[in-house]
Amino acid sequence: DAKTTQPPSMDCAEGRAANLPCNHSTISGNEYVYWYRQIHSQGPQYIIHGLKNNETNEMASLIITEDRKSSTLILPHATLRDTAVYYCIVRVIGNQFYFGTGTSLTVIP
Amino acid sequence: KAGVTQTPRYLIKTRGQQVTLSCSPISGHRSVSWYQQTPGQGLQFLFEYFSETQRNKGNFPGRFSGRQFSNSRSEMNVSTLELGDSALYLCASSERGDTDTQYFGPGTRLTVL
Numbered sequence: 434d435a436k437t438t439q440p441p442s443m444d445c446a447e448g449r450a451a452n453l454p455c456n457h458s459t460i461s462g463n464e465y466v467y468w469y470r471q472i473h474s475q476g477p478q479y480i481i482h483g484l485k486n487n488e489t490n491e492m493a494s495l496i497i498t499e500d501r502k503s504s505t506l507i508l509p510h511a512t513l514r515d516t517a518v519y520y521c522i523v524r525v526i527g528n529q530f531y532f533g534t535g536t537s538l539t540v541i542p
Numbered sequence: 543k544a545g546v547t548q549t550p551r552y553l554i555k556t557r558g559q560q561v562t563l564s565c566s567p568i569s570g571h572r573s574v575s576w577y578q579q580t581p582g583q584g585l586q587f588l589f590e591y592f593s594e595t596q597r598n599k600g601n602f603p604g605r606f607s608g609r610q611f612s613n614s615r616s617e618m619n620v621s622t623l624e625l626g627d628s629a630l631y632l633c634a635s636s637e638r639g640d641t642d643t644q645y646f647g648p649g650t651r652l653t654v655l
Contacts, residue, residue: 467643476546476632476646477585520585526642529575529598530634532585 437521442537445515451508453536455521458502464525466497468506469532470517477520477532480506511540543569546635546647554653560621563650567614567635573597574616575644576608579630591616592638620652628654 438456445451457466467482481488481495483504488495494507508515520535547566555561567574575598576588587600591610608618614635620627630651634644 474630474649474651476634476648479643479645482643527638529587529590529600530644531587532577534584 437523437533439519439521439533439536441534442539444539444541445508445511447513447540447542448510451506451511451515451538451540453506453508453519453521453538454503455506456503457521457523460501460523461525464523466495466501466504467522467524467530468493468495469520469522470515470538471520471535472514472517478517480519511538513540513542516540546633546645548631548633548647548650550650551648552651552653554655555623556655557623557625559623560619561623561652562617562619563631563633563652565616565618565633565635565647567616567633568645571635571637571645572614573636573638573642573644574610574614575634575636576616576618577632577634578602579632579649580626580628585632588618623654625654628652 465484468480469477471477481493483495497504518535518537520532549564573592575590577585579585590598594610605621610616630649632649634646636642636644
């Protein structure tokens with residue numbers, strides 16, 4: 434599975450949109466982009482995933498560039514409860530998930 | 543649907559002992575994966591079971607083993623515990639269908655003294 438690169442940490446003001454970037458320049462055509470988050474010492478929580486098209490659900494939006502070499506997770510109105518480590522994972526369906534070090538997002542009041 | 547459940551939530555053992563952790567997947571999910579999370583190594587994949595068969599395996603010593611039952615519930619066992627086995631052990635289940643999204647349980651916090 435392709436390797437991902439994420440910034441180690443980010444801050445976001447409460448109520449503003451949080452935009453979390455992820456680079457996956459070696460992604461192949463059959464690899465999906467998944468996003469999970471982990472609040473301290475809890476199990477990771479699934480957020481969203483996509484293949485080529487932009488995706489939106491009740492939690493977030495996923496924007497994938499046309500060349501698929503990078504993506505952005507958008508939390509439209511960040512709250513203090515969104516403070517967590519966010520993991521971007523690229524994988525082929527059926528392979529295991531490899532979690533990198535993720536981005537530690539801090540939402541500031 | 544109920545989420546993934548793991549028992550026990552907390553466990554304290556001493557070096558040399560063995561431990562068994564249990565995971566009940568979401569109803570209808572046939573795949574169960576196990577992960578170890580430590581501050582130094584992050585989240586590391588241990589193994590995956592599907593329909594009672596191990597499908598994928600991470601790079602862990604043979605002291606770490608698992609199994610899956612016909613009702614998809616899974617157990618993992620760690621024998622001859624070492625101090626370095628202290629970690630949060632996470633279980634995740636999925637349908638193993640087209641999207642194959644994994645849903646995680648709350649984890650079992652194992653402390654080895």
